[in-house]
Amino acid sequence: MPERLRPTLAEAIARHGLDARKSLGQHFLLDPSITGRIAALPGPLEGRHVVEVGPGPGGLTRALLDAGAASVTAIEVDPRAAALIGELAAGEDGRLRLIEADATRLDLAGLTGTPRQVVANLPYNVGTPLLVGWLRQAALWERLTLMFQLEVAERICAAPDTDAYGRLAVLAQWVCTTDIVLRVPPGAFVPPPKVWSAVVRLTPREKQPDPVLFGAMERLTAAAFGQRRKMLRGALAGLGGEALLERAGIDPRRRAETLSVAEFERLAGCLVS
Incomplete structure (x- = not known):
């Protein structure tokens, strides 16, 4: 649905009383210029089926739809945000599907067709375990474009003999190429976190371990x-x-x-x- 026919983000947030909750690791990204940039980072999305974890009020969700994704499957555990995303889905001609569940308990690759990608501003408290789960099945994904706290992003992309190099770097770089492709300041979020964030693009290697x-x-x-x-x-x-x-x-x-x-x-x- 074109943006002009949707309720604005501000209208949708006000109607659903949606405030970010620390207990859920929520920091909402509402700036359309930044969500648009993130939606462009995976490359062309036409014909791709995208999984988004933690859509919150749907700023990035809208950008992914506008970027031409064949479908967006949004996984949301917060019932307030789920109601908002469900309302948005009603006007998207079947391209947006809401699953109200804890993403850490789902086989996300089994939810959608191929080629499939993950594009998400991950909740801070579940980003790392979700990533490790996706790395275990990297062959099933075309690409992962994920926002983390900057410190976590640097750990994913770290080189040997550096303080940030550790288990996460080895696992990620073993099965994917990894790049930090965007850094996002705290002020871009509501509420602002205490640290910078960064988007990491992970592209699975052709040969994957069993x-x-x-x-x-x-x-x-x-x-x-x-x-x-x-x-x-x-x-x-x-x-x-x-x-x-x-x-x-x-x-x-x-x-x-x-x-x-x-x-x-x-x-x-x-x-x-």
Whole structure:
């Protein structure tokens, strides 16, 4: 539906009494110039089926529809926001579908056709676990375009031997190319968070690990970075320690943050072989 035929965001928010709730990690993005930019970041959306988690009042939802997405499936746990999105969906000729549920409990890839993408301003309190779940099934997604707190975005894209490099960087960069494509100041949100936010674009690699290898990588990175100040022979003692490291050709005196993603992949391969 063209924007001029919809209630304005301000009208919709007022009618539904929708204020952002800290308990739900909500910070609403209402500026149409910014939501429009975010909707353009995944590339052309014509023919794509988009999943949006935490649409709130629907600012980004409107931008995704206006960008030409074949469909938008909005997942919203807040009944106040769900009522607003449901009202918006009634005027969108079936292109917008609302699912009122907790996104962490859903198989989101099973909700829509292909090619499928996620584009979302993620609630702060569930962004990281949602991302890890999507990485486990990266082959099912064409692209993930996700807004996080800037600190989390930097952790996803961090290089080895930096303070931000850790488990999230290894998992994300192993199965996707990752780029910070937009930084957003606190003042763009209502209410303003205390920190900057950033949009990360993740594009799954052509070759993806099988579930067994991905599970091994999850265990490996959890152990390695769970005691990141220890040498790897100590941090990985429960997974084979020095014997595992020697099989992978990695000095057991090194620490987790010094290993490249390729070296972690080699270790994970040894763990399952």
